[in-house]
Amino acid sequence: MDIADFFDTFFEEAEELLADMEQHLLELNVDNPDIEQLNAIFRAAHSIKGGAGTFGFSVLQKTTHILENLLDHARKGELVLRAELVDTFLEAKDIMHEQLDAYRNEEAPNQEAYERICQVLQQIALEEIGQTLDAPVEAAAPAPVVQAEEPAKASAGQNQLIVALLNVVEKERTLLVEELEQLGDVQSQSGDEKCYEVILSGDVSADDIEAVMCFIIEPEQIEIRVASGAPATAQEEAKSTPPPAPVTPEPATPEPEAARPPAEAKKAPDSSTKSKKAAAESSSIRVSVDKVDQIINLVGELIITQSMLDQTVSDLDDQSVGNSSLQNGMSLLQRNARDLQEAVMSIRMIPMEFVFSRFPRVVRDTAGKLGKEIELVTEGKSTELDKSLVERITDPLTHLVRNSLDHGIEMPDKREALGKPRMGKLVLSARHQGGNILIEVRDDGAGMDRERLLTKARENGLSVSDTMSDEDVYQLIFAPGFSTAEAVTDVSGRGVGMDVVKRNIQGMGGRVEIQSKKGEGTNTRIVLPLTLAILDGMSIKVGGETFILPLSTVLESLQPTKDEMYAMAGDDVVLKVRDEYLPVIAVHEVLDVENAITDPTQSIAVIVQGEGRRYAMLVDELVGQQQVVVKNLEDNYRKVPGISAATILGDGSVALILDITGLHRLSRVKKEASKVINNQPISLYKEAEPS
């Protein structure tokens, strides 16, 4: 394991800890804070500080350190929490997150933000607890010092500590002693496996020793005492009394600190993550997505093999006794294989909670800025969605939520005047519906004004008519540059974004619907496929070949008649469908399929929509709907014009998934080319120059 992996582990963990911290801060009831929650926030800060210190991220470490001290006062009841303080803590958390990102990108963290937040936090310490902190950058908060702890603090500069290692096997002990040697001078060491004592002198705090040791052994296995005899009580106090010189020497000597982590990292491979995690969450492991995808592939193969076997068995003459037990075995195998497939697919699924958990913050901040009172309700947090979709849904959803808060929900006074409760309600919900997931952003605000939307649309030069359905009118808000907000606010109203929202969602194979009632609220519904890896497809046959059309592009199918087909200049043909002339794409021509039906009136026209345009595709036969697993063609081959991907059918053969717009483009290119070179069949691939 190299040092980079180690950093990554820290970054990931720190990110989780920060998220935890934020969640707890948001849930915190300022009037009657839950001590457990305060403890949890404190622990998160403490862990980040420890890690940051170990890896030499001194700015992050110092920021966390100040915050940690304040939190420590808070959990001891010495700091009375107020909403503004929580806001400040949240801000500090944001800055820590930025610092973390900066370190991750190997950049220097923003010094200005760092200094400012330190200032603010220290101000709080001064005002709320009546204590000054030391030098602003030195950044150590003086804990309310109990007499007994005094020696530990006073002698922190050059003290002697007795580090007792309990129940540590010899191999680990050697490692630990090496670690200690790096931290300070080891004066003496003695003892046995049960209790091994190391006397350490140097400019080092109990905190640091513990932080380093935790990579190798459990915290319970370490006991640190001050050598002078004054018991430094347990670690808990040691933690809360940071020495005046902030943890370890790194402000003064950054280089040795920087040089240290690699050594530690190499000595304590995996075990660091393991031992640290073991306490907190031993119930999950990190696995790379590649591995999961590989398993999914293999299981898919298993299913195909199983259905092939099944076919063979059912073809057998089933009179004999042996066959019936074979068939029983087969049905058992089938059930197990399906269960296995489902279980494996669920590995990629993560609950919507990952998305929803950021919204309390978004809502709080936005509502604060707008001066509105909002209650956020989330439903269906445990609804599961493919990981890649979860990552991509967050931004569009944030936009919709902001929009609801800004345009939807009215100001408290206005709501009161309308006879609504002062506090607006915003509901985020997620649930399964068929093979899709349905995500709703529902508010009880003003709702959409059909007339105003139409007026605005006319002003923007969009073609609208008074007879449009409500649904179509509401969809106008997704037009580029469309905004009905009376004032452009910081939050929204610039008209940029809603079109992006729609595009993003369509890019995920989903769609947005709006339901609204004036005066009662708006419900924005996002319908998404459960996973990008699976597509709802319509299988069609042309000649003997099977192709898949994405079901979301299919509008209808019909049998064309001679009268409805019109030839245009050149070879182009259009099909008239209810006053609309649709370009015809004959699949067998575009894809050179042999033995296909060439007479349009004998074939089936599938009306499809791609990138906003409609086409009539001529195919031989509609086979049926099925879910298919999407496979990339470019992994081992190349991009194929008119084909978006491939899939594997139940019989193990490959079927190509058609790309509507690509197919149309291809048909144009082919027609052009055939005109130019006298109907010679052409290759669409560049002929290679003999080199």
Add this chain to the structure above:
Amino acid sequence: MSQANNEAVLAADEAENREFLVFSLGEEEYAIDILKVQEIRGYENVTRIANAPDFIKGVTNLRGVIVPIVDLRIKFHLDNVEYGGQTVVIVVNVADRVVGIVVDGVSDVMTLNPEQIKPAPEFGVTLSSDFLSGLGSLDDRMLVLVDIDKLLTSEEMALVDSTSNR
């Protein structure tokens, strides 16, 4: 080659000896570096890809992976191209890709020492000598050693997106 002979050669110059998979295309014998070979399987269930060059037979499903199949017999303009139970596909790994090549048959795995590998002469049009790593002579047999990496990633094979490499 006898066992003793083989071992002697191995001992003499182990690092330089290379193993080749020998396959036949028509009457000729070709060989590719065995380390490129992933597996050998039968020719079945190939889905045609429209508008691709004729020697690209299409794609097939190799345990969940979509693999393009190239027929070298068509590429090398052999007269007798038939598909039957005996048609063999050699699945090779080149440039992080998996590609299947159709050949008439697979015969042997041969170990060649550097002295047995002669430089390839300037060749005709069908197979540019750029794609050859040499000629292997083994008793009275001649093996055409194909640089499968270069051949399959070359532009004329149209297997790799030319734009993706730029």
